[in-house]
Every structure is written in C-alpha cells, then in structure tokens.
C-alpha cells in the first residue's frame with residue numbers, strides 16, 4: 001500500500017514578514033518533489049499573508065485551534081476561522097501544547113474531532129518523554145495518546161499522525177531510523193487491532209524530532225516512516241532537501 005510522502009514544516013513561534021519572504025523564496029525555488037505533500041505550519045497572525053504568497057504546491061497549516069466554532073474564548077482561534085482565511089490544515093497535540101500549555105489527551109481529541117468536522121485536515125502529534133522511554137513506557141504512552149484520538153475519530157482520511165519523541169524535539173538528538181521505525185510499526189499494529197486494517201495501512205505516520213538534511217534520507221528509507229514534521233530546519237533552505245528526502 002503506497003502512502004503519499006508528507007513533509008510538514010512547523011515554524012512554531014518564529015518568523016516575521018522579512019523572514020517569511022526568505023522562506024517563501026526557497027520554497028518557490030525548490031524544486032520540490034511533486035510526489036510529496038508539503039504543508040507549512042505558520043503562526044496564526046501570518047496565515048492569510050503566507051497563504052497569499054506561497055506557491056500553490058505548498059499548503060498552509062495553523063499550529064493550534066480550539067474545540068468550538070466561536071465564543072468567549074479570549075486568545076483562541078477556531079477551525080472555522082482558519083478555513084475562512086484559506087488554510088487547510090491544523091497541527092494539534094504538539095508536545096509544546098501538551099507540556100508548556102497543559103493540554104491533555106481528552107482536550108486534544110476534542111479539538112481534533114471539531115477541526116475534522118469543520119473540514120480541516122489535522123496533523124495530530126503524539127510522543128513520549130525521555131523519562132517515559134527510559135522507564136520502558138514508550139509503547140504504553142503512544143498507545144494511550146492514540147487511543148484518545150481513536151475514541152473520537154471515525155474517519156481518519158484527513159489525519160496525519162506525527163510521532164515526535166519529546167526528547168528529540170529541538171535537541172539535535174534525533175531518534176535513530178530503527179527507533180522511529182519500531183514505534184511507527186507498533187502504532188500501525190495498534191491501529192490494525194483497535195481501529196481497522198484499512199486505517200493501519202493507509203494512515204500516514206510521520207516522524208518529528210531534530211530532522212535535518214543530514215539525517216532525513218536514512219529515516220525516509222524506513223517502510224513505516226511516511227514523512228516528517230520538521231521544526232528548526234523548516235525555517236532554512238535545507239527544508240527543500242528534507243522534502244526531497246526520497247529522491
């Protein structure tokens with residue numbers, strides 16, 4: 001079963017208009033492998049601006065959205081608003097949302113189902129902390145995080161699952177291709193047992209955590225790694241090389 005390779009760039013809370021011009025320029029120059037789906041996760045204030053200047057082969061994602069369409073929720077944005085400015089995707093459950101802003105599995109699942117029902121596609125993030133890995137709890141943690149999503153999601157066709165071990169995010173300490181492959185394979189087995197064979201075969205499971213031009217090709221060779229969610233390197237021209245990792 002072939003799954004379209006997917007590379008997301010998560011800019012996090014980085015970039016101003018001048019830097020965005022430079023990023024858009026290297027995305028335009030590319031060339032980006034046409035076989036790869038490319039999405040950039042942009043700070044909310046720049047969503048519409050970036051949407052208007054990006055080449056059409058790169059889609060725009062928000063980095064968060066709330067669980068209801070509108071209301072008295074100061075500081076939040078809704079999937080309806082994200083759609084209204086022309087973005088198609090949202091990143092939910094990122095470890096920084098979980099660990100810095102205290103989001104839990106239930107809230108992330110509620111946000112995910114609401115975003116999907118509004119018509120956004122979702123990059124749903126999961127991953128264990130260092131102490132959890134060291135305690136042998138990696139499987140249990142990622143299964144629990146995935147189960148919370150699976151309890152709410154009925155149609156997985158607009159979901160990409162991002163496995164991002166927290167200890168590898170922004171640390172320069174990438175999971176080895178074998179470590180990442182092992183978890184991706186286990187997730188696919190869990191999905192087969194608990195969701196469906198079809199979802200297990202078709203859901204794209206991407207890896208995130210210190211992905212660079214230097215390590216992307218080896219990671220991309222693994223059979224269950226269907227792409228990347230890239231933080232720091234997505235702000236630099238090497239992002240193009242990461243998009244083209246399978247070439």
Ligand SMILES: O=C[C@H](O)COP(=O)(O)O
Nearest residue numbers: 010169170209210231232
């Ligand atoms: O969403 C992206 C991840 O947090 C990875 O970030 P990083 O590539 O800077 O380690």
